[in-house]
Amino acid sequence: FVRLEKIRFVQLFPAFTCVVLQGVQKSFREVIDVSSGDSHQAGIKPISFVRQVLAACLYPQMLEEQNLPLDIELRAHSLLAACEGGSTGSYTDSSGMPRVRQSIAEFITRRDAGIPSSAKDIFISAGSQRGLMVLVKLLVSGETGVRTGVLTPVPCPHTLPMLLDEAGVMPVPYQLMEERGWTMELDELQLALSAARNHCEPRAIYVSNPGNPTGHVQDRKSIEEVIQFAAAEKLILLVDEVYQDSVYRQDRQFISYKRVLFEMGKVFSETVELVSFHSLSCATMGECGLRAGFMEVVNMDPEVKHYVNTMLCTDISTPVTGQLALELMGSPLKPGDPFYDTYTKEILLIQATLVQNAERAWWFLNSLPAISCQPAMGGVYLYPRLHLPPGLIEQAKVEADVLYCQRLLQEEGVLVGAGCQQGGTTRKHHLRLCIQVPPNTLEEVLTRFGSFHLRLMDKFPHSNTKISSFQH
Amino acid sequence: FVRLEKIRFVQLFPAFTCVVLQGVQKSFREVIDVSSGDSHQAGIKPISFVRQVLAACLYPQMLEEQNLPLDIELRAHSLLAACEGGSTGSYTDSSGMPRVRQSIAEFITRRDAGIPSSAKDIFISAGSQRGLMVLVKLLVSGETGVRTGVLTPVPCPHTLPMLLDEAGVMPVPYQLMEERGWTMELDELQLALSAARNHCEPRAIYVSNPGNPTGHVQDRKSIEEVIQFAAAEKLILLVDEVYQDSVYRQDRQFISYKRVLFEMGKVFSETVELVSFHSLSCATMGECGLRAGFMEVVNMDPEVKHYVNTMLCTDISTPVTGQLALELMGSPLKPGDPFYDTYTKEILLIQATLVQNAERAWWFLNSLPAISCQPAMGGVYLYPRLHLPPGLIEQAKVEADVLYCQRLLQEEGVLVGAGCQQGGTTRKHHLRLCIQVPPNTLEEVLTRFGSFHLRLMDKFPHSNTKISSFQH
Structure with a gap:
């Protein structure tokens, strides 16, 4: 065979x-x-707000028969209205339901202190790995002789080597500094890049922040350095930020690459190509089985975005239950909502x-x-x-x-x-x-x-x- | 970029x-x-048995709080027990949950009048397209100069040309006979094959039965002819049988390629490589949004099966709600189950x-x-x-x-x-x-x-x- x-x-x-x-x-x-x-x-335990809304969306008769908390009822009705034919059983756009993409864009805008995010730059896929695969496949397309390389950290997420291998990308390893708590060091990036340029064409740098498996969280200065490096070397930034809601050291908070990029001024924010990945599986939600994630692309050529969309088409569409859960992650309950206290307690317990x-x-x-x-x-x-x-x-x-x-x-x-x-x-x-x-x-x-x-x-x-x- | x-x-x-x-x-x-x-x-409308069980699996508290029909309650408990950690939020094996694969193997055995099907030959994927993509990618792997061809019907499913194109396969069109009700004709297959052998290496034949978009359903004789052709020409049979539960002409019933293959005797049943595809989206269920399908492989080298599994690994796993719905498709309600009448009425109405x-x-x-x-x-x-x-x-x-x-x-x-x-x-x-x-x-x-x-x-x-x- x-x-x-x-x-x-x-x-x-x-x-x-x-x-x-x-x-x-x-x-x-x-x-x-x-x-x-x-x-x-x-x-x-799963977050019961999420599960209750999803259950009601799958079996809408629950909304008539049962006395559900008002916020759950309203949310389910509103999500069902965003599904074609009012059913979670319908196909969606290959890059995701417009309502979900919008909700995620708003979530990112809030997260990044008002730096705008647009739904048209959000692509939903069946997990962040799937989005990453589409991106690296686009990177290798049209290779002519010299193989495409991607700078990858050592250690990197254990799923990454196989993904790059299947896409035909050559990993260009850069070492993280264990003794300093697994920091990214500019010297190591330069070293890796120089060594690689003899046998491949490095076109992107992959970063995992918060670090998988290291647990390191970059500070603003470190992120700035990496962005400057990517800008100088004309590398696309592929940033795995799937643990963004799981930062727990008191003196460190999560800052997104996108936010830092935009706060570095137009020289960077209008030129550096950045793709950030997030996932339903890795966040506090932990909904691995629902299979949904998204990527936000920054400074990507509209024609390339068109190809991203086309490549996602071979998956037909991302599972609807996963997409709806992403929407709930993007627009969580607010103080005053009847179910808010339970919801908050569950999240705080997980964290x-x-x-x-x-x-x-x-x-x-x-x-x-x-x-x-x-x-x-x-x-x-x-x-x-x-x-x-x-x-x-x-x-x-x-x-x-x-x-x-x-x-x-x-x-x-x-x-x-x-x-x-x-x-x-x-x-x-x-x-x-x-x-x-x-x-x-x-x-x-x-x-x-x-x-x-x-x-x-x-x-x-x-x-x-x-x-x-x-x-x- | x-x-x-x-x-x-x-x-x-x-x-x-x-x-x-x-x-x-x-x-x-x-x-x-x-x-x-x-x-x-x-x-x-979706089938309410399916949706009610899925809703209960997503929000198991329903099982305690509500008075659900007994068959729904039992089914939900039993499916949850088959999920890792008792949650639909967990990853599963990349080729599918063992329980679901087993249930599908039993469904196929019943469908094919006792010809055995084994869970280890069933691969679950996020829709049948995804399974097909894995197969054709394996076909092209290791190409040396001459491109890999796949015989494809004209007309074919409208999703097929793009899929083959992305996999790098050259379609080898064979014409269906409109005047005879869109039948497959041996002459046309031979013609297509001879013409193709000058510029590619045809390695498989793709068949859609019941036909998408033609609506033709092959009879036993026609299937036998195609199997003999595939055997003689050493072609792998890729059979899209996703509409197997939607045959409605009174004098025609669905017969699977696998059944015909096994009833043709050992010369065929032990040699011809066959892959059959089925899907949650296309059946009476119509659950497109849940994203699940499966393929059964026959006479496939165990080492190749290992690669199929490895390639499915890059998807991590198929959405759990979809897999559970496949299980319900594989083992539907039986006469005597409390919800059976409602269930049957809904299915008959759709059909x-x-x-x-x-x-x-x-x-x-x-x-x-x-x-x-x-x-x-x-x-x-x-x-x-x-x-x-x-x-x-x-x-x-x-x-x-x-x-x-x-x-x-x-x-x-x-x-x-x-x-x-x-x-x-x-x-x-x-x-x-x-x-x-x-x-x-x-x-x-x-x-x-x-x-x-x-x-x-x-x-x-x-x-x-x-x-x-x-x-x-």
Whole structure:
């Protein structure tokens, strides 16, 4: 059927669990998967306002039969009126329902202190990955001999290498500075770019802020530097801002690249091409299963926007339930709405859990020998470094961090991500650990993790190496 | 940003309406779009069993608070138990939830009189188009100089040319025989194949049965011929069977390619590679907005299946609400279930409307001068032929059928599809008209269409040409 030998694939979502656990005597009750962000799977409760509105939109007779809170009833009626034929079962425009795009544009305008956003620059897709795929495919289109490169951070989101590979893009890795809390450094960007220019044509830079998996949140100065760099080198900025509502360090807040760009004056705001991604899955909502995200494009040629739209056409349209949930994310309840208090309580609980977990897991990981973990400022991951004993590294037939993860899964039923999935080549070993889980799940994970790690360290001679945490 | 001149795109979803209607004095109240199948947009009601279960899955508190029919309650509980973390907000396996794949395999086994179907051969995707895209991309992978070709019918579904174009596949058109009711003819397949072998490597044949947009339903003999042809020429069969539950001519029933293949004996059933597509959008359910479909693969190398799965990974997963609706399609209510009668009545109403519309529109179209329409046996389209006056054809700066559609839209606010979107090159002119709409909508469409057509014929001298309808 297929000329198998010709296909290059990076397999990043291995059906790891079943393979590794085959025939293993299990001492644990169940596998806990904290390798990626999937908060509902982990047991975080959905926001009931969102779910109630969606349920009413799917089954509008609820609106007649039941005594729903007034804000839920009104919202459902108004969303249904925005669906073709008044049904969530109809197709929508490929780039999204006009009402949803408008609502998101207003949300961005509020977020960015009034810097205007326009619905025509918002493209809805079935998750932010899908939007990113469309963009990078446009980047490689019309390649002539020299391959298209995209600067990508090391570590990067574990889904990125496979996406770039499928699109045919060459990743140009730039190193983040772990010792400084995973900051972006101009020197590293320059270094990566110079090295790359011999074998590909770098056309864009990908940034994850708040950082996946690092948890770093850039300050204004750092963002300005990156924008200046992109402007000078004529690179398109592809900014993954999907954790924008999950910044929890007290002295750091989320500032969007777009806002900084516009506050740097017209020389930049009228020239630098920027695409920002956001998603229903990664926000406090955690609605991964509904499959919806959006991108805002800035300074993009109208003709290119036309092609973005055309490429989204092959998906026909984004799932309507997901689009409606995006609308609710864009225009949340306001003080005075009858359901507002419940809504706010639920959101605060999710956010408080995240803060508490970040602190707790950071403290615990750093208390273990041969592990050092930078504190996270935002996002849903911790990314601790393993100072693995040489004896273990020599024994490993796969990457040593993969071996570590396999054993952890076999012995304790805890699934974490191996750092070697995060792009680039490095001799350092890391783990990716999602902390957006209920506190008791986190405790169970840490307990199992701790016993495994201490047992392993007992077996191999090791020095209790640590690198300093940036600050906390 | 993009090297525009290098991109080839076939724009098949033009934002036709707004462009054509700009500045036009409208005599009609609203535009009626019957250019493609979107039954809920047109006003067909969703099946309430499906919607009620989905609503309960999205907002499980409904299950505690309300007195729902027992079958709905049980179904919702059981589907929620199949979701990770008991939430529709969690990711699923990229090829679909195991429960949904199993349910579909059982549905296929029942449909095909016991010929076994296995969950591991079922791949769920966000609509059947998405599955098809993955397949054809695998087909072109590893191309070496000679381009990959796929035999495609003329007329074909209007979404197909763009999909093949984006995948980089060369369509190899084979003509369907209008005079015989749009049958597939072996001679035409041979002719197309011989002509193509000079400039590409044909590797698959695409079949739409029941036919989109023709409405033809193949009988067993015709399917056997196509399978023998595919076997002899070593072509993969890509069979679009999305209208399998919408066959309404009394002496014709839907037989799946897989069933015929297996009943032809092991020489065929163990060798011919077959992929069959089905969708939530096109069936009686008409749930286009939920975005879910599936494909069943037969005789596909396990390693290739692994790549299908890997490619679906870039979509992360199919929307959960869509997957749950697929499960409900796969295992519908049974006699004795409390909600069964309501459910059956709703389905029968949708199907009866389709039969009645097909008959009514066919009769009406054939009563007009210079139009001949083959009767449909299934599917949701009629595909009448226009015998346009030479005067009109000469005047047209675009394709004459496009001009006809533009004028119909401008003068009467009715949007139909132009035949030139259906692949191939032909000097004949056709229209695509979706008949899955409420009967009063159909009447309004026919009335407007009739007045437009008669006015146009009055303006141009024409002969009342007709071709004979195959039979009715």
